[in-house]
Amino acid sequence: xxxxxxxxxxxxxxxxxxxxxxxxxxxxxxxxxxxxxxxxxxxxxxxxxxxxxxxxxxxxxxxxxxxxxxxxxxxxxxxxxxxxxxxxxxxxxxxxxxxxxxxxxxxxxxxxxxxxxxxxxxxxxxxxxxxxxxxxxxxxxxxxxxxxxxxxxxxxxxxxxxxxxxxxxxxxxxxxxxxxxxxxxxxxxxxxxxxxxxxxxxxxxxxxxxxxxxxxxxxxxxxxxxxxxxxxxxxxxxxxxxxxxxxxxxxxxxxxxxxxxxxxxxxxxxxxxxxxxxxxxxxxxxxxxxxxxxxxxxxxxxxxxx
Amino acid sequence: xxxxxxxxxxxxxxxxxxxxxxxxxxxxxxxxxxxxxxxxxxxxxxxxxxxxxxxxxxxxxxxxxxxxxxxxxxxxxxxxxxxxxxxxxxxxxxxxxxxxxxxxxxxxxxx
Numbered sequence: 001x002x003x004x005x006x007x008x009x010x011x012x013x014x015x016x017x018x019x020x021x022x023x024x025x026x027x028x029x030x031x032x033x034x035x036x037x038x039x040x041x042x043x044x045x046x047x048x049x050x051x052x053x054x055x056x057x058x059x060x061x062x063x064x065x066x067x068x069x070x071x072x073x074x075x076x077x078x079x080x081x082x083x084x085x086x087x088x089x090x091x092x093x094x095x096x097x098x099x100x101x102x103x104x105x106x107x108x109x110x111x112x113x114x115x116x117x118x119x120x121x122x123x124x125x126x127x128x129x130x131x132x133x134x135x136x137x138x139x140x141x142x143x144x145x146x147x148x149x150x151x152x153x154x155x156x157x158x159x160x161x162x163x164x165x166x167x168x169x170x171x172x173x174x175x176x177x178x179x180x181x182x183x184x185x186x187x188x189x190x191x192x193x194x195x196x197x198x199x200x201x202x203x204x205x206x207x208x209x210x211x212x213x214x215x216x217x218x219x220x221x222x223x224x225x226x227x228x229x230x231x232x233x234x235x236x237x238x239x240x241x242x243x244x245x246x247x248x249x250x251x252x253x254x255x256x257x258x259x260x261x262x263x264x265x266x267x268x269x270x271x272x273x274x275x276x277x278x279x280x281x282x283x284x285x286x287x288x289x290x291x292x293x294x295x296x297x298x299x300x301x302x303x304x305x306x
Numbered sequence: 307x308x309x310x311x312x313x314x315x316x317x318x319x320x321x322x323x324x325x326x327x328x329x330x331x332x333x334x335x336x337x338x339x340x341x342x343x344x345x346x347x348x349x350x351x352x353x354x355x356x357x358x359x360x361x362x363x364x365x366x367x368x369x370x371x372x373x374x375x376x377x378x379x380x381x382x383x384x385x386x387x388x389x390x391x392x393x394x395x396x397x398x399x400x401x402x403x404x405x406x407x408x409x410x411x412x413x414x415x416x417x
Contacts, residue, residue, distance in 0.1 A: 016359055016377040061380040063360035206416040237357035260360020260379070260396075303413060306360040306379065 001274075003084070003172030004077035005070050005193045008200070009120060010100075011153055011214050012056040012066040013261055014306075018042060020258040021057050028234055029216060029263065030144040031055060034126065037101050045126065046149045046216065047139055052102050052124045054150035055214070063259040063306040065211035067116035068153050068200070069106060070171070070193070071123065078121040081171065082107045088170050097122070111166060113157030114208020119171075145227040145265050147216035152198050154212040154264075156205035156305050160186050163202055167191050173199070176272050177247050177279040179286055187283055190247060197248035197269040210305040213254065213262035220267055221251050227265045228253050240298050245269075246289040247281060261306050321400040325351045326369065327407045334400050340366070340373075341396040352408045357396045364395040365411040371404035382411075 015021035022042050025031045031044040034053050043053035051071070058066060072078045085107065086092055095106040095118065104122025111117055129139045138146075157163070164186070167173040176197060179188035190198040203212065218224055224242045231238050231253070239262060241253030250269035256262055281289040287296035320333035323340060328351040334343035341364050344352045355363030362382030368391035375388075378397040387393070392410060 016379070061377065063358070063379050064381070205414075207414040239356075256356040256358050256360070258358050260356030260358030262356065300355060300363075304355040304361040304363060306356070306381075 001172055002193070003081060003170070004073040005081070005119065005171050005173070006073055007071055007194055008054075008150060008152060009051065009069040009071035009123065010054050010056060010103075011068045011150060012041075012058055013211075013214065013257075014060040014062060014064050014066060014259070015057050015257065015261070016059070016061070016063055016259040018057060018059040021059075024236075024257045025055060025057065026143065028144040028230060028236065029265070030142055030146040031216075035101050041100075043101060046147045047142060048128055048148045049150070050125050050127050052126045053100075056100065063211075063261050064209075065115070065153065065155070065214070065261075065306075067108065067118055068155075069118040069120055070199075072119050072121045075104070075121045078105075078107060078119055081119055084170050085109050088166065090166070090170075111157075112159035112162035113155060113202055114159075114210075115155050115157055116209075144230055145216070145218060146223065147265060148219060149217045151196070151215045151217040151266070152200055153214050154201040154203065156203050156210040156212050157208045158204070158206070159208075160189055160202050160204050164189055164191070167200070174272065174274055174276075175278045176270075176276070177281070179247070179281045179283055179289055181283040188247070188281075188286075188289075192272050195271050195273065197250065197272060205305070207305075211261060212305055213264045215264035215266060218265050218267045224251050224253055224265060224267055231255050239300055239304070240291065240294075243294065244292040246285075246292040247279075249292075259306070260304075262304070321371075322403045323400065324403075324405045325408050326405060327409060334404075336401070337399055339376075339396050339399050340404075340406075341394075344395065352395045353411060355396075359394050359397040362394065363411050364408075365392065366395045367392050367407045367410055368398070369405040369407060372401040373398040373404065374401055 035043040044055040090109040093108040102124035106118040106120040108118040173191040177190040187204040237256040239254035250266040252266040355361035359378035
């Protein structure tokens with residue numbers, strides 16, 4: 001049941017070299033730099049997003065994800081969810097308004113998977129450059145892959161069952177799709193808080209808190225193919241694709257940013273309504289579930305993480 | 307073994323990279339990272355991961371020779387590692403012929 005969490009709002013990614021990373025996410029992925037702060041962080045926005053930023057880059061000596069933030073309906077909802085998290089037993093870290101430029105207060109917690117998440121309700125809106133009144137189809141000054149939005153993250157970690165319980169029971173996410181072993185252990189779970197096939201996904205892994213990828217939405221399969229062209233033109237590290245996922249049925253390509261953080265751009269994919277039963281894949285079909293055409297995992301999918 | 311931080315200014319010639327644990331060798335031009343040169347030869351003697359210094363899969367130990375190094379993830383390469391010549395092949399380029407051992411990455415185990 002929905003609890004007022006609306007959508008993925010932002011992800012803060014650690015990078016080894018800020019300039020290289022900014023060039024990657026702007027010139028290649030096609031995000032726009034909108035701000036920098038006194039900590040040296042760079043704020044980026046995809047063109048269809050109305051909020052000021054969705055990706056924050058921070059230079060550090062260990063690549064990976066600092067946290068992913070979800071936007072809630074309003075401040076009252078944020079208060080209610082903060083109380084529900086505390087009641088559930090989560091330790092809360094209250095991040096004051098303005099710690100991220102033009103973002104309201106954030107309620108941060110660590111999921112059983114070992115990842116940091118936060119909820120917020122207020123962020124300055126810049127809108128889109130085509131505006132809200134008789135808007136044109138798209139802005140004509142987009143670069144690279146022309147990513148439309150930050151869509152979701154896939155995270156690797158421990159305690160999938162407890163993580164699902166938290167996201168479902170406290171935050172109002174639904175389980176859309178899962179991978180189960182013969183003895184009934186869930187080893188992958190794809191959760192949504194919207195009509196999208198996934199807003200957050202987890203895969204079982206012995207190390208807590210690992211980052212598999214941040215994903216950005218493209219409009220068409222042709223855009224995914226052209227993303228692959230751009231990766232070759234720029235000699236960027238490709239993981240796999242273009243191909244199709246079994247899970248979600250999205251059309252995808254995986255690649256790496258200059259610090260080894262995996263990115264995905266994808267299009268298509270299934271939709272979800274709250275009366276949909278979860279879709280189940282057997283673990284022995286994991287290859288086909290992840291890469292529908294190859295029908296087997298490349299080893300990197302399971303081992304290459306930041 | 308010495309980590310050089312200044313730009314290499316020598317003649318533009320490929321260096322010979324010996325991979326002792328695999329009994330293989332390949333050539334790597336100055337300015338190219340080791341992993342990229344290995345992949346061009348398609349020899350598979352170093353494991354390939356993210357190619358960006360993040361994941362640790364291409365961890366090697368440089369037994370002999372000099373190289374330039376870019377920043378790599380502290381989660382995989384500590385200061386002690388660096389002193390011992392333990393580095394990520396995707397983040398170093400040779401400044402001399404090198405002797406290396408690949409397969410230094412240890413995957414995480416369930417705790």
